[in-house]
Amino acid sequence: MDALRIIxxxxxxxxxxxxxxxQLAGEMEAGxxxxxxxxxxxxxxxxxxxxxxxxxxxxxxxxxxxxLRNPYAAETLDALQADHRGGLGRLNTxxxxxxxxxxxxxxxxxxxxxxxxxxxxMKKHILIEERQVMPLARKALLKEDWTDxxxxxxxxxxxxxxxxxxxxxxxxxxxxxxxxxxxxGLGAHSAGDLPPKxxxxxxxxxxxxxGMESCxxxxxxxxxxxxxxxxxxxxALVGANGAGKTTFLRTLSGVQPMSAGxxxxxxxxxSSLRSDKRMRxxxxxxxxxxxxxxxxxxxxxxxxxAYTQPRHQVDSDMEKIFTMFPILKEKRALPxxxxxxxxxxxxxxxxxxxxxxxxxxLDEPSMGLAPLLVQEVFEVIKTLKSxxxxxxxxxxxxxxxxxxxxxxxxLETGAVTLTGTGKQLISNEQVRAAxxxx
Ligand SMILES: Nc1ncnc2c1ncn2[C@@H]1O[C@H](COP(=O)(O)OP(=O)(O)OP(=O)(O)O)[C@@H](O)[C@H]1O
Ligand SMILES: [Mg+2]
Numbered sequence: 001m002d003a004l005r006i007i008x009x010x011x012x013x014x015x016x017x018x019x020x021x022x023q024l025a026g027e028m029e030a031g032x033x034x035x036x037x038x039x040x041x042x043x044x045x046x047x048x049x050x051x052x053x054x055x056x057x058x059x060x061x062x063x064x065x066x067x068l069r070n071p072y073a074a075e076t077l078d079a080l081q082a083d084h085r086g087g088l089g090r091l092n093t094x095x096x097x098x099x100x101x102x103x104x105x106x107x108x109x110x111x112x113x114x115x116x117x118x119x120x121x122m123k124k125h126i127l128i129e130e131r132q133v134m135p136l137a138r139k140a141l142l143k144e145d146w147t148d149x150x151x152x153x154x155x156x157x158x159x160x161x162x163x164x165x166x167x168x169x170x171x172x173x174x175x176x177x178x179x180x181x182x183x184x185g186l187g188a189h190s191a192g193d194l195p196p197k198x199x200x201x202x203x204x205x206x207x208x209x210x211g212m213e214s215c216x217x218x219x220x221x222x223x224x225x226x227x228x229x230x231x232x233x234x235x236a237l238v239g240a241n242g243a244g245k246t247t248f249l250r251t252l253s254g255v256q257p258m259s260a261g262x263x264x265x266x267x268x269x270x271s272s273l274r275s276d277k278r279m280r281x282x283x284x285x286x287x288x289x290x291x292x293x294x295x296x297x298x299x300x301x302x303x304x305x306a307y308t309q310p311r312h313q314v315d316s317d318m319e320k321i322f323t324m325f326p327i328l329k330e331k332r333a334l335p336x337x338x339x340x341x342x343x344x345x346x347x348x349x350x351x352x353x354x355x356x357x358x359x360x361x362l363d364e365p366s367m368g369l370a371p372l373l374v375q376e377v378f379e380v381i382k383t384l385k386s387x388x389x390x391x392x393x394x395x396x397x398x399x400x401x402x403x404x405x406x407x408x409x410x411l412e413t414g415a416v417t418l419t420g421t422g423k424q425l426i427s428n429e430q431v432r433a434a435x436x437x438x
Pocket of ligand 2: 245246247288364
């Protein structure tokens with residue numbers, strides 16, 4: 001059901017922005033300055049949703065079909081569509097309010113209240129769709145209905161929400177990110193600047209892998225990989241499907257046997273340590289495909305990540321995760337299976353962070369996510385990096401990974417074929433041809 005997935009991803013983006021607006025409204029009341037550029041770009045983004053993307057998709061395709069298949073849905077859908085029609089008017093009122101506060105004719109507290117009333121309405125609307133309309137649609141719509149709706153939703157040439165509109169969305173989102181005040185950092189709270197490059201290059205080696213081999217039966221999937229990660233570094237491991245990236249990470253964290261080679265972590269030879277012991281040393285992994293425990297609550301999923309940690313610090317660590325990912329806090333009691341793909345990825349990263357990693361292993365965190373969310377995930381990684389976290393990032397999305405990495409390794413059929421700084425690899429002809437499609 002691509003259509004519902006797309007709607008949920010839209011909701012996820014809107015929800016996060018709404019939460020951010022609420023946060024800034026509070027900060028503004030507490031004396032922070034008015035973030036005019038930021039709020040304006042958020043309103044522009046919302047307007048795109050109203051005019052071009054989300055609403056037309058629902059109003060033209062999903063809702064009419066649902067009305068047809070279940071006449072009892074009419075009342076709820078009428079209310080939602082009335083709300084859709086009022087969207088532009090509400091945004092324009094807010095734009096007026098923003099201008100009024102900027103020129104001093106509307107008190108900050110009034111603007112804060114207007115903003116909160118707006119986001120509260122938006123969140124309510126989203127919840128009605130998520131909790132009532134979407135389950136209803138899942139039940140009532142027939143297979144052929146979904147074929148039609150999905151085709152419409154995925155039509156990239158559609159002027160209202162096809163490729164061109166998506167490009168505009170990315171542009172708008174860029175603007176939001178670039179105008180966001182320091183306290184927000186979208187998706188994560190930023191803490192200070194990147195450590196200077198020189199410091200990283202000279203930092204001591206935290207992880208040293210030498211000649212690692214690993215097999216599935218008689219097939220050697222990892223053929224003698226050597227690699228280093230320095231303290232505070234972000235190192236990207238890129239490579240095509242089946243190159244052995246996941247196998248490398250699993251061997252590193254000890255869940256997959258190593259048949260030759262050695263692993264030193266913080267000076268200690270951990271080659272023969274069990275995986276839980278490696279985790280206690282601070283090697284924590286966010287696995288491929290997220291692998292959150294669907295029936296368990298978000299909170300319990302996070303607790304699982306802390307099972308090697310002393311109990312007294314768990315609650316305060318969880319609060320830190322919630323500050324970083326407000327959406328997880330809002331949904332803390334819900335089963336993790338109800339989260340969208342992007343939210344599950346945040347949860348998987350959050351769960352790894354609960355183990356207080358000294359080396360964070362991320363296996364394809366952007367896999368299967370919509371472009372806006374991919375960008376958000378990379379923002380989160382950048383923030384962790386800026387906080388000094390040491391990260392080994394595995395990605396098929398080579399460009400994005402190398403772009404944020406200090407150094408990278410290119411993996412081909414189980415062996416490292418190239419290594420260099422992120423910048424060097426991005427401009428390397430071979431890498432460009434093989435992985436960046438250029
Ligand atoms: N459980 C398994 N049993 C047998 N062979 C496997 C198993 N898992 C992976 N392989 C093989 O090992 C090789 C490396 O796979 P791996 O999953 O590590 O690659 P990857 O780089 O992570 O790929 P992807 O980008 O698809 O995640 C592949 O040839 C794969 O077919
Ligand atoms: Mg993999």
